[in-house]
Amino acid sequence: xxxxxxxxxxxxxxxxxxxxxxxxxxxxxxxxxxxxxxxxxxxxxxxxxxxxxxxxxxxxxxxxxxxxxxxxxxxxxxxxxxxxxxxxxxxxxxxxxxxxxxxxxxxxxxxxxxxxxxxxxxxxxxxxxxxxxxxxxxxxxxxxxxxxxxxxxxxxxxxxxxxxxxxxxxxxxxxxxxxxxxxxxxxxxxxxxxxxxxxxxxxxxxxxxxxxxxxxxxxxxxxxxxxxxxxxxxxxxxxxxxxxxxxxxxxxxxxxxxxxxxxxxxxxxxxxxxxxxxxxxxxxxxxxxxxxxxxxxxxxxxxxxxxxxxxxxxxxxxxxxxxxx
Numbered sequence: 643x644x645x646x647x648x649x650x651x652x653x654x655x656x657x658x659x660x661x662x663x664x665x666x667x668x669x670x671x672x673x674x675x676x677x678x679x680x681x682x683x684x685x686x687x688x689x690x691x692x693x694x695x696x697x698x699x700x701x702x703x704x705x706x707x708x709x710x711x712x713x714x715x716x717x718x719x720x721x722x723x724x725x726x727x728x729x730x731x732x733x734x735x736x737x738x739x740x741x742x743x744x745x746x747x748x749x750x751x752x753x754x755x756x757x758x759x760x761x762x763x764x765x766x767x768x769x770x771x772x773x774x775x776x777x778x779x780x781x782x783x784x785x786x787x788x789x790x791x792x793x794x795x796x797x798x799x800x801x802x803x804x805x806x807x808x809x810x811x812x813x814x815x816x817x818x819x820x821x822x823x824x825x826x827x828x829x830x831x832x833x834x835x836x837x838x839x840x841x842x843x844x845x846x847x848x849x850x851x852x853x854x855x856x857x858x859x860x861x862x863x864x865x866x867x868x869x870x871x872x873x874x875x876x877x878x879x880x881x882x883x884x885x886x887x888x889x890x891x892x893x894x895x896x897x898x899x900x901x902x903x904x905x906x907x908x909x910x911x912x913x914x915x916x917x918x919x920x921x922x923x924x925x926x927x928x929x930x931x932x933x934x935x936x937x938x939x940x941x942x943x944x945x946x947x948x949x950x951x952x953x954x955x956x957x958x959x960x961x962x963x964x965x966x967x
Contacts, residue, residue, distance in 0.1 A: 716754035719873045721924040726752030726848075726875075728918065731910035735903055741836065741885035743899045745906045751876040753917045755843045758876045759822045761916055762841055768796075770916045773905055775799050775808050783814075790817045793829070801901065809833055836885035841878070848873040878913070882906060 731749035738744050751758050761770060768774035775797040784791035792815045797808040812830040817823075822843035828834060850858055853867035864872050884902055889895060 713754055713756040715870075716874050717757065717924065719871055720753065720921060722871065723873060724752075724921045724925045726918075726921060728752070728914045731907055731914075733903060733907055735899065737899075738883070740889065741883060742889055742895060743884055743902055745839075745880075745882045745884070745903060747878075747880040747906055747910050749878055749910050749914065750846060751878055751914060751917045752848075752921055753876060754874045755822050755845050755876045756819075757920065758843050758878060758913070758917065759819060759824075761913060762824060762843070763790075763817050771909055771912045773799050773908060778810065788819045791815070792817065811837065813837070831887065833887060834885070835887045836883060839880065839882035841880055844877045844879075846875040846877050848875045878910075880906065880910065 729750060731747050734746040736744045736746075761767060764770070765777070765780055768777060778795040778797055779793075780795075781793045782790060783793055793813075794815055795810060795812045798811050800807060800809050810832065811828065811834070813826045813828050816825045824841040826839060828837040847858060847864050849868055849872040850864065852872065853864070856863075856867055858864035858867055861874075864874075886898075890898065
């Protein structure tokens with residue numbers, strides 16, 4: 643009888659295993675697993691988007707990448723009308739605990755965002771920014787076309803009282819052309835314990851007054867109401883957090899804060915000067931083209947007096963340009 647009970651018990655165990663194996667192959671289990679997998683992927687993607695601070699499904703308001711602005715077309719608009727008056731950069735200085743200062747600079751530039759972004763991210767931009775003495779090394783770590791992550795080491799100029807010299811700044815730079823942003827952060831500590839910040843370039847509809855009382859919100863609307871001749875400028879924001887290894891006490895810290903603020907202002911003014919140079923080049927090209935048209939008109943004119951008067955006017959313009967260059 644004991645053997646019979648043992649066999650019955652074994653049969654029961656086998657049946658239980660078969661039942662469990664049938665449950666393991668239950669289609670409902672696969673559906674649940676699929677849902678869990680999808681939720682897990684969505685969760686990871688959300689974390690990734692939050693970490694990169696970039697959502698490819700969301701178009702930022704005012705982003706020139708989202709507006710689809712064509713750089714060549716925009717430069718043509720500036721070529722036709724290069725009038726622009728630079729305003730002084732607006733600088734705000736705050737002092738977070740334990741740091742020397744946090745600087746926020748805002749200013750408008752008379753060039754399209756792509757043109758401004760090209761200046762800021764140019765590997766050889768030390769010709770523009772006077773505080774960069776030389777680029778010691780530059781290594782591209784990631785390049786997907788629209789976004790680049792670059793490791794850069796530069797020799798930056800410094801001046802304190804009667805002394806001056808250079809300091810090595812080793813930073814990791816994250817450049818994202820999709821929204822015209824650039825973030826930088828110091829890699830190796832030395833004289834500077836923390837040095838980090840960001841650039842942001844946003845579009846500005848320079849000639850939107852032409853559209854009054856209508857206020858354009860997209861490039862299509864702006865192009866339509868200005869007859870495709872409206873210029874697009876840039877609103878540039880620069881943030882910098884500076885923390886030396888040892889924060890000096892007042893009044894030395896006040897003096898250093900003033901020097902840092904002046905250096906940041908110089909960076910903004912260097913960018914404005916480069917934009918003015920580019921606009922000047924565009925104006926020179928336009929002037930050269932109009933002079934060529936004038937010379938052609940001189941050659942084609944039948945009236946000798948008219949030809950001679952046009953020739954003299956062109957010669958005077960050329961002479962004045964040589965004197966001012």
